[in-house]
Amino acid sequence: MTVALAPAGTDALPIYVLGTEDVALWAGQQNDRVRTWVEASGFKGGLGAALVIPDKEGHPEAALIGYGTPASRKRDRFALAAAMPKLAPGTYRIDSGIEEDHLEQEALGWLLASYSFDRYRDNAVERATLVTPQGVDADRVSIMAEAEFLTRDLINTPASDMGPAELESAARGLAEEHKADISVITGNALLESDFPMIHTVGRASDRAPRLIDMSWGTRGPKITLVGKGVCFDTGGLNLKPGSSMGLMKKDMGGAANVLGLAHMIMASELQVRLRVLIPAVENSVSGNSFRPQDILSSRKGLTVEINNTDAEGRLVLADALTLASEDEPNLIVSMATLTGAARVAVGPDLAPYFTDDDVAATSLDLSSRRMGDPVWRLPFHDPYESMIEPGIADLDNAPKGGFAGSITAALFLRRFVSEHDRYIHFDIYGWQPSAAPGRPKGGALQGARALFAALPDMMDL
Known part of the structure; x- marks a missing residue:
């Protein structure tokens, strides 16, 4: 299987990565439709949570990924990898929420989450693809x-x-x-x-x-x-x-x-x-x-x-x-x-x-x-x-x-x-x-x- 990030600039659904302390502030800055959707979904920004936000016609417009609390992040790694399997197949890009020095690790975790051992059984599942974050060396990852x-x-x-x-x-x-x-x-x-x-x-x-x-x-x-x-x-x-x-x-x-x-x-x-x-x-x-x-x-x-x-x-x-x-x-x-x-x-x-x-x-x-x-x-x-x-x-x-x-x-x-x-x-x-x-x-x-x-x-x- 190909193990790669999508090239920078690829058309993709934006991802907003939100810690539990960020959800209310982010939602308060959105229009009524988005804010109501987030509140109705019960999205709290827990580590590994994922939510797709539809546009007026019901098509995916953006995705939210929960980043948890600083304490919860210390207890594990690859926060994006926890959420990736919950997203529908497609191409996504990180628009905000991850510090620059953590982007490589999170992009790697995303790829690692796509692994399946399929020598004896077809375990292949179509997964979401991540666009190479700015500043990340796609080849190295x-x-x-x-x-x-x-x-x-x-x-x-x-x-x-x-x-x-x-x-x-x-x-x-x-x-x-x-x-x-x-x-x-x-x-x-x-x-x-x-x-x-x-x-x-x-x-x-x-x-x-x-x-x-x-x-x-x-x-x-x-x-x-x-x-x-x-x-x-x-x-x-x-x-x-x-x-x-x-x-x-x-x-x-x-x-x-x-x-x-x-x-x-x-x-x-x-x-x-x-x-x-x-x-x-x-x-x-x-x-x-x-x-x-x-x-x-x-x-x-x-x-x-x-x-x-x-x-x-x-x-x-x-x-x-x-x-x-x-x-x-x-x-x-x-x-x-x-x-x-x-x-x-x-x-x-x-x-x-x-x-x-x-x-x-x-x-x-x-x-x-x-x-x-x-x-x-x-x-x-x-x-x-x-x-x-x-x-x-x-x-x-x-x-x-x-x-x-x-x-x-x-x-x-x-x-x-x-x-x-x-x-x-x-x-x-x-x-x-x-x-x-x-x-x-x-x-x-x-x-x-x-x-x-x-x-x-x-x-x-």
Whole structure:
């Protein structure tokens, strides 16, 4: 589907965006017919409310959208997206009521609200179209919406149709679209190329594990994105209960998010040298599954004691992060649906991230608010390093005790980059548990938009 705003100047129905405190004043400035219609309709300007005003012949003349109160707007985002589905198909333009620095976010929310997952059923619904607001870069907003739709589609696809090979195919399609280079190491070739932990996690499945490596750009700083691509996670021999396995098609959400972010970077033609690494596996159960108490060797040479085969994401990321670090990029970012502990800490809506770089953190926090993409910094807390050191091996993949699970996982990953690397790790959920404005239930892009908006400041672009 086309994900775009209508060009500025397109003939459209005007929209007046009114907070609850603005309705009476606005209505009092209108003629008797309009004022009577607004009063009779009971329109109070509540967040997400919508009202079409007819002309004397009964044809649409204008539309009102409720903007709620400042307090209600703080509790959610994408106010226009809440009202858009209530408007009849047609073309609309914002005439008043949105501050200039909020227009991009609201226009993006409008586009995001048009998403439907229709691979298995025709869910397409004709939606209202928004004219590009003055001062908004229509191409930039469309690129961000396309990235979100790509990410949602990948996560929403069931594991039967989104295994390692299909994830590779999606990456190849993106590479072809943007004329990027791509190579893939598959199956036993992972051992020959020294990616032992990716191979070990994926070897039990009849769907061969692989490492996807995409690169694009010839100028500017080197940025490497690493996304966890566990296309389904049974938990391995530490088998998940059914209630915990139900959403494991989304365990490749990190990979889906870095592909969405890569699309934003490439489509916007940022002056960077981009690399995307995706270890794509399925964590299955068979006679050659890796076992609790196994000790694995990694690409970096560190040994890892396995105390839970359900903590497999950090293993495949570790080998990929080592490769990323060998190239000495200016920035490494990993994204993964890694720990339930992160959800306990911040819930499903916030994307927690870890970095030792205060400058990067400041850029991310500012862009997060501007983009309507909430993130929250958690610490690489050095005193917890001892928790991931089991004694029998260099590292423990699942420390006992249950404390600080997201932090210890992040510390584990940090061991596989150089201490000189500029490194950011996102522990995302990748899923919208219930529908919200601009965010239907299902797969979600988290943190990527905030990072995309922060890159120019963060990398001096």
